[in-house]
Amino acid sequence: MNVIHNAVAIMAPFLLAAIGGLFTELTGMLNIALEGLMLIGAFASVVFASATGSLFLGVALGIISSVLVAYLFAFVSLRLKANIFISGLATNLLASGLTVVLAFKLFGSKGVIHFPGAPVLPLVSVPALERIPILGDLFFGHNILVYLGWICLVLAAVVIYKTPFGLRIRATGHDSSTVESLGLNPQSYQLKAILVSGFTCGAAGSMLTLNLQAFVPNITAGRGWIALVVIYLGNKTPLGILIASFVFGFAISISNYAQGFMEIPADFILAFPYIITVVAMIGYSAVRHYRSQKLAMRRDR
Amino acid sequence: MTITLSVAVLLAIVLIFLLSDDPGRTIYYFFAGPFINRYYLGNLLNSAIPLVFAGLGIAVAFSSSAFNLGGEGQVYAGALVTAAVCLALPDTNGFIGGIAAVLAGVITGAVLAGISGYFKMKWNTDLLISSFLISAAVVLIVNFLITGPLDDPASSLLATPKIAEQYRLLRIFKPSKLNISIVFSIVAAIAVYTFMYHTHRGYEMRICGLNPDFARYGGVNVNTYLVLPMILSGALHGLGGGLAVTGTHYMALKEFTFGVGWNGIAVALIAKNHPLGVIPAALFFAYLDAGAKAAMLHSDVTFEIAAIIQSVIFYLVTAQAIFSFVKYRQRVS
């Protein structure tokens, strides 16, 4: 079952980015900068990994770079009160410009840059267990960043539902004025949420480049946007995100597999989540509309 | 605005000093490059055209509190449909066929944006997200059409075949690609300005956007104006896309309008949503691109420094544009 195995590998970056995006979403912010933050992490991690020869330092510095850009994004959005959608767009534009400019400056190329010296992402290989059908494909034989994704997911679930920080994050998203009236600063939770998204996006990005041992301009190719859609489809819960990103990973994996003997254009597969989401969104608003109308009518009587 | 522009220029100089081994040469080509020959100058002007249309589209929408973030898809789909209609009518009269083709592009853009506006009016679906999602899906579908069914097998480009000669707009500044659609863009800006500031419908539309309570009080049917600005916005985007095919490229290439939709937002914000202000704002954005391109060709920096400068402009203009968005936020929350 190579398809499942690949699906898990493909979904890992969505999953990680979506976990960070979940935090910002829960504080009531639409974080479209996921794409750009991932791209920064992707570029920085492979460059630093290659320069230091250390996988750990590469990933760590990749994450730190992404967090720094996230801080810039947070500063403009929260402190300067720029519209978060536009400042998110700006962050994405900045990331795609900055990575190419730096790549060109450092390596003299705007195309694919190979880092043969970069450390390889080690696989967690347990040959005996890998042969278990499905479960083996799901859980074994992946690179260590995939496992980082699993760990982050569990951690996120714990933080969101089992800690005071998570409670306050969720409260901020529901009604920031309530949080404020209790003497807390809702903006500080929004800032922390954006920094968390910087962290996970950095990790997600490093997975993309370290896997290839290369950087490709705009290597994220819309994965940040898909992560956003995953959050919506996953109904803003960690478990939902897991399922939604697996569905995505599986769909892409199947289409890669099917490409061998039949034509399913990849663009169609990629468009599918957007279409589903927009239809779901319109449907949801219709339900909400009619429900409130019915309620109003009942009350009138 | 002066601050934003000076920061942009300053940032360009700083970036060049950081990145270039020959900053003097790079700075010369970055700032003067677009003017050193007819080819560069013409292409600078030509690349401003789609930005004018996208900027106008955004200005119409934003000044009426309609948040169209699907410009990217509307331009791209408008371009593809225009190319497809041209290709489907290889032998029609150039004038009639050309108009029909561009009109089809306009309608495509209008419908795509209008869907979001319609559901906003009907069920209060979030305009911002729905317009973005539809556009994101449309971009991918158009990619598929260009690389799949409509791909020109005779060419190595990921593009449709070239449209017939009679549909190609007149080039007016050879050897550059500048064509008469620049006149159309100026006419469009004036028309949009006239509509918004010199007709009662435009007035009502703007008042609805600025203060729906006041509009309702003045007896304006606010619901009508939830859809109209989106339709106009989409139509302008589609027009920009269609003219890019018939004027500049003569075909639809994969992702050839990439970024126009997003930059249109920045252009409109710099112009403070004023239709006539969109023209200089678009020229400024095009100039940054052209300067970066010239610097790339003649010196040792890459074109993408334009993206960095543009992103910083983005940050600055939104931070400045706080007030036009406060209302939106309040409505959302």
Next chain:
Amino acid sequence: MPSVDMREICKYYPESGVKANDYVDLSVKKTEIHAIVGENGAGKTTLMNILYGLERADSGRICLDGEEVVIRNPRDAVRLGIGMVHQHFKLIRPFTIAENVTLAMEQRKYGVLLDRREAWKATEKVIADFGFDLDPGAKIADLTAGQMQQVEIVKILYRHADVLILDEPTSVLAEQQIRTLFDTLKNLTCLGKTIIIISHKLDEVMSIADRVTVMRKGKSTAVRNTDEVDDKELSRLMIGKGITYGFKRDASVPGEPVLALYNVSVAERTGHRPLLDNVSFSVRAGEIVGLTGVAGNGLEELEEVVNGLRKVDSGRIEHRGLDVTNASSYFLREQGMAYVPSDRLRRGSSLSSSVLENLIITSRRSFLNRGFFRRKAMEKFGREILKHYSIDTDLYVPMGTLSGGSIQKIILSRELSAQSDFIMFSDPTWGLDVASAEYIYSRILECRRSRAAILLISNDLDEVLGLSDRLMVMHRGKVVGVFENDGTLSKETIGEYILGLRNDFKGDAGNDGQATMGRGDGNGGGIDDNVVGGGSSRDCSDLSPE
């Protein structure tokens, strides 16, 4: 020694130019229930927001138990043992009661994790200690308004507050829930808590509070023990003495009815009480009909109904005999009905548009020539208005840069320039300085001289008494009193109607229009008639628009 002592508190809002608190004093004794009463906009909520740290005073001192304190934000207030229940509940609806109660002061285990069981227990303990009846595990979304309010109080008690502030706590409650709340509050004082309650409902204040501080127009005007004062005196203190304006209403003989309402009712979406309950009246040419009452009693709804901004559920509205019930605002304007709204910054003007664009909203189509605006004619029209009404500004200045007085003048001039036969003014001088107010009064009287029918809706009793030929009071969506303003009507009398102490039409409302309008023996229900003080609450049958 007082538990809470606020001295010479001042708070000025430069944007609106309102002095919300002007050297306000408040002294609350330990374990008492202290009420702060006053009309809307008297500055009660501002004062309490300052005490709770949501706003900072420009000057003044706050002492708790004799010690001066600085309260910069709610966190400081909570630390000092002050808690506040806001008028609109601050609760997270999808969370449980225990989660809401412990939010921001969570029970933890292992230092970092939420301890749900402890949160549940701690909440349960507060609930039991203070005799509430709530399930800590219940979701807020499933609770009634009364229960939500209890959660708010539990939330405060969990934070060990000794001083509880309640802002209009009864506004969202049904009768039975109010009783429960009052029992709770009395119980809390027995347990050593001090309670400050903001209200404008005098009957409730009299039944619950030990002492009352009265606020009027940003000042604290009196402090009384409730057992030494009656509600009539309180209402007098709240409403204040009349102000004499520098204008004179000359005699005017009203003509034919211009606008008439017959049994107009509007149901409320969320509750049982209708927003407008069988309202009938008429306004005749050349007269000013004043309509007053406390906010939340139907004035806002009536304002919207008459302008076509709100649909009526039953009843009929006629303009010069033409049925205009539920007609659009546009149609009503075409019919010659002008309207100066109370919310002049949101409804009356578009602050980011120019003065000219604000001036043409009602006459926009008259400037059209083949679909385009005749810019010259428009500018001429604008300039003439500015000149005629001596407004000192330019046509292309953004409206938002002008002062409140100028904005109101522009709105007024726009509405008056339409030469309408019916004009509704709603709170036309709210927040304005004396000179601007005088100007607006003179314009309103000018309209009366030119035989327009004028409906004046206002919370300002001096204004209504000074301008109106006839005066109506609304309470809970009903017209409770109709008076001929012959110069002998006193503010005290009106005040009692406004506050719901008297009602000329009790029990009859809702039967039919005649009953609402035509109680011949007007002076109401057993309250000593002599207080009416000459203002004849008259036979209303001839007011009926028939």
